[in-house]
Amino acid sequence: MTSAPSTNNKHIYLDYNATTPLDPRVLDAMMPYLRENFGNAASRSHSFGWAAEEAVKIARQQVADLLGASDKEIIFTSGATESDNLAIKGAVEMLAKKGKHIITCVTEHKAVLDSCKYLETNGLADVTWLEVGKNGLVTPEQVAEAIRDDTVLITIMMANNEIGSIHPIKEIGAIAHEKGIWFHTDATQGIAKLPFDVNDLNVDMASMSAHKIYGPKGVGALYVRRRKPRVRLSPQMHGGGHERGMRSGTLNVPGIVGLGAACKIAKDDFDKDQAHYKALRDRLEQKIRGALDHVELNGDDEQRLVTTFNISFAYVEGESLIMGIPEIAVSSGSACTSASLEPSYVLRALGVGDDLAHSSIRFSVGRFTTEAEVDAAADTVIKTVRKLRDMSPLYEMAQEGIDLSSVNWDAH
Amino acid sequence: MAYSDKVLDHYENPRNVGSLDKAAKDVGTGVVGAPECGDVMKLQIKVSSDGVIEDAKFKTFGCGSAIASSSLATEWVKGKTVDEALGIKNTDIVEELSLPPVKIHCSVLAEDAIRAALTDYRSKQNPDEKADSE
Ligand SMILES: Cc1ncc(COP(=O)(O)O)c(C=O)c1O
Numbered sequence: 001m002t003s004a005p006s007t008n009n010k011h012i013y014l015d016y017n018a019t020t021p022l023d024p025r026v027l028d029a030m031m032p033y034l035r036e037n038f039g040n041a042a043s044r045s046h047s048f049g050w051a052a053e054e055a056v057k058i059a060r061q062q063v064a065d066l067l068g069a070s071d072k073e074i075i076f077t078s079g080a081t082e083s084d085n086l087a088i089k090g091a092v093e094m095l096a097k098k099g100k101h102i103i104t105c106v107t108e109h110k111a112v113l114d115s116c117k118y119l120e121t122n123g124l125a126d127v128t129w130l131e132v133g134k135n136g137l138v139t140p141e142q143v144a145e146a147i148r149d150d151t152v153l154i155t156i157m158m159a160n161n162e163i164g165s166i167h168p169i170k171e172i173g174a175i176a177h178e179k180g181i182w183f184h185t186d187a188t189q190g191i192a193k194l195p196f197d198v199n200d201l202n203v204d205m206a207s208m209s210a211h212k213i214y215g216p217k218g219v220g221a222l223y224v225r226r227r228k229p230r231v232r233l234s235p236q237m238h239g240g241g242h243e244r245g246m247r248s249g250t251l252n253v254p255g256i257v258g259l260g261a262a263c264k265i266a267k268d269d270f271d272k273d274q275a276h277y278k279a280l281r282d283r284l285e286q287k288i289r290g291a292l293d294h295v296e297l298n299g300d301d302e303q304r305l306v307t308t309f310n311i312s313f314a315y316v317e318g319e320s321l322i323m324g325i326p327e328i329a330v331s332s333g334s335a336c337t338s339a340s341l342e343p344s345y346v347l348r349a350l351g352v353g354d355d356l357a358h359s360s361i362r363f364s365v366g367r368f369t370t371e372a373e374v375d376a377a378a379d380t381v382i383k384t385v386r387k388l389r390d391m392s393p394l395y396e397m398a399q400e401g402i403d404l405s406s407v408n409w410d411a412h
Numbered sequence: 413m414a415y416s417d418k419v420l421d422h423y424e425n426p427r428n429v430g431s432l433d434k435a436a437k438d439v440g441t442g443v444v445g446a447p448e449c450g451d452v453m454k455l456q457i458k459v460s461s462d463g464v465i466e467d468a469k470f471k472t473f474g475c476g477s478a479i480a481s482s483s484l485a486t487e488w489v490k491g492k493t494v495d496e497a498l499g500i501k502n503t504d505i506v507e508e509l510s511l512p513p514v515k516i517h518c519s520v521l522a523e524d525a526i527r528a529a530l531t532d533y534r535s536k537q538n539p540d541e542k543a544d545s546e
Contacts, residue, residue: 317450319475323415323423355447391429391479393454393471394447409446 016366059260090233099150158190163299164308173202219255440533
């Protein structure tokens with residue numbers, strides 16, 4: 001295994017869906033472009049520019065190779081948020097004469113939700129917001145039923161960041177293609193964790209981000225299909241006409257080199273990474289589910305990213321749970337840990353009650369996670385949940401067979 | 413969120429966690445709050461024949477500040493008479509634990525839990541008098 005990036009942090013990082021550390025091999029590839037090879041990839045008249053241009057060309061091919069695409073179909077951006085914005089707003093603007101109906105789902109990342117909302121609020125699009133099932137998934141049938149004569153775009157994420165549920169992208173893409181509708185997927189969480197091929201999956205646009213796949217933050221890409229259909233987008237960033245006019249701005253050469261290197265490693269190490277993720281995720285999951293009763297998996301048991309495990313602990317309050325595991329870096333559905341003071345909208349969409357949403361934890365493992373870390377994290381979580389349940393009047397009542405929903409609570 | 417040292421101490425080493433026999437005549441039980449609000453406190457007192465609270469236990473479902481407030485409440489009621497215990501105010505708890513404004517409701521709930529337990533105890537002593545509902 002590649003050695004982990006060195007860190008003096010004693011905390012256990014199990015939040016790889018939020019971001020990943022730079023793979024040291026990626027940093028090595030980037031370094032020359034942060035030092036001596038500082039040229040502007042658009043400078044055609046000297047060797048500084050040529051070196052940068054050549055590096056970007058190689059990176060573009062590396063990204064394309066991971067996606068099963070051609071290098072001409074890769075647009076570099078500042079990350080998946082920008083890619084989502086460009087795909088959705090750019091397509092709707094481009095197709096304004098053809099129609100203005102788009103289809104998405106309620107558990108998308110905010111970058112997709114808010115792009116769609118922006119279009120809706122400004123009268124630029126009619127949006128169908130598909131609900132998800134208890135497992136967090138939309139079905140191809142739901143998508144097919146939502147299609148109208150004026151539907152121009154379907155955007156459904158590949159895999160959900162919070163619960164890891166994997167949508168039936170290939171089937172949805174086939175429906176879109178049959179109807180001549182463009183299909184975009186936010187593949188930020190799917191790429192490098194699932195087999196990915198734009199042709200196999202019938203995808204016309206795909207968003208991705210480097211920092212979720214051991215590359216640097218602030219760089220990403222949008223795959224834009226060139227043939228059948230030829231997708232053209234209205235630029236959302238105007239300027240010097242970079243990236244085939246779709247995204248102006250001097251290229252972030254070191255970032256792009258990092259993204260390319262990260263994609264190459266993801267492709268070369270795919271099987272090894274998969275086996276590693278699955279072994280550790282399953283180990284963590286089995287330990288926790290084996291030791292504790294009254295736990296609920298959030299998301300789909302089968303159709304789920306191998307890195308991800310989102311679980312709710314009944315009869316335990318979320319903030320006290322997080323307080324008990326300060327050395328473990330995880331995400332929580334608890335309102336107290338988010339800026340919004342609302343429990344997760346994704347868990348709500350699955351029909352998870354607020355109490356269980358508050359006591360949810362998302363664990364996500366990665367390339368540098370070790371067995372020892374997983375074991376220590378599982379032990380701490382189990383210990384904390386047991387301690388809090390020993391202290392919980394609700395757990396006591398549940399053990400006594402009292403139906404908590406029948407209790408006349410003195411709510412304030 | 414940053415917690416005060418005292419909240420952390422009560423969270424790490426909660427005092428008097430447990431349950432007393434709620435059917436016993438010398439035990440008063442108060443259960444306040446609701447699961448959907450994120451806090452439920454159960455506070456119990458055991459009163460000696462001379463009217464002194466000789467034991468107190470709690471169980472709390474809630475954030476660290478709620479746990480600390482109820483843990484502290486059990487510490488404070490012990491050794492007090494029923495009337496003295498009624499004098500414990502939520503503001504005393506806020507001060508002792510350095511609770512931030514968003515956590516004041518935890519102290520209110522702890523005061524309510526004490527009162528509910530005392531009311532329950534009193535109604536058991538004078539079954540004819542209707543407990544004054546506050
Ligand atoms: C599914 C999904 N889409 C989009 C994003 C945004 O990516 P970025 O941070 O590169 O803008 C993220 C990560 O936060 C994500 O998980």
